[in-house]
Amino acid sequence: MIGVLALQGAFQRHVYCLEKLNIPTKLVKTREDLKACHALVLPGGESTAHQKLISPGLWADLKEFSHSRPVMGTCCGLILLAKKVKDDDMPTLGALDILVARNAYGPQVESFEAEVEGVCSGKPSLIKGCFIRAPQILEVGPSVNILATYDSKPVLVEAGKILACTFHPELLYDLTVHRHFVEMVNRNNLAQSGRFH
Ligand code: GLN
Numbered sequence: 001m002i003g004v005l006a007l008q009g010a011f012q013r014h015v016y017c018l019e020k021l022n023i024p025t026k027l028v029k030t031r032e033d034l035k036a037c038h039a040l041v042l043p044g045g046e047s048t049a050h051q052k053l054i055s056p057g058l059w060a061d062l063k064e065f066s067h068s069r070p071v072m073g074t075c076c077g078l079i080l081l082a083k084k085v086k087d088d089d090m091p092t093l094g095a096l097d098i099l100v101a102r103n104a105y106g107p108q109v110e111s112f113e114a115e116v117e118g119v120c121s122g123k124p125s126l127i128k129g130c131f132i133r134a135p136q137i138l139e140v141g142p143s144v145n146i147l148a149t150y151d152s153k154p155v156l157v158e159a160g161k162i163l164a165c166t167f168h169p170e171l172l173y174d175l176t177v178h179r180h181f182v183e184m185v186n187r188n189n190l191a192q193s194g195r196f197h
Helices: 012-020 031-035 047-053 056-066 076-081 176-192
Strands: 002-005 025-028 039-042 071-074 082-085 096-101 112-120 123-131 136-140 145-150 153-159 162-165
Touching (some): 012 025, 071 176, 076 082, 076 096, 096 162, 112 153, 123 176, 162 176
Antiparallel strands (some): 112 145
């Protein structure tokens, strides 16, 4: 079961994408919900709003979860996962060794759609993405593998059990990134118990 944090932002489309891949999902609003999940998606939205809506208990559980289980973050989700946010002392989960700048392409009117070239599921991929008040990854640590770039900047990265992108693949119904994540989850579950679902 893959959970989708459902407190704010674009969570519903992630459910759609995962269901298209025949993966059971659960909307996560509470600590109890999270307990039922093998993996989690942190959706796009507003990182400051998320921080207000996530209770201290759920935040502690998310921190532990993101350091031990597969987590995929899109846009705001990537910011929440980052180790450091530029010029901002907002608390983060710190599970992904990157320095990220929020709203790095400018205000809402500068949001755009693009095709991103990268490697997903081990093969060259062209991924459709929406960059909505998107962040930019400014630095990556040695553990981080860059899977796709746009305008010479990393936009999709992987490190251990974490997968994160600065854009929204789900809003354009592109399943490439979700498929890659499901493979990561399957590998992790196989390593742990030999079964998924
Ligand atoms: N600008 C948002 C933030 O800084 C992220 C935008 C998004 O998730 N589409 O949290």
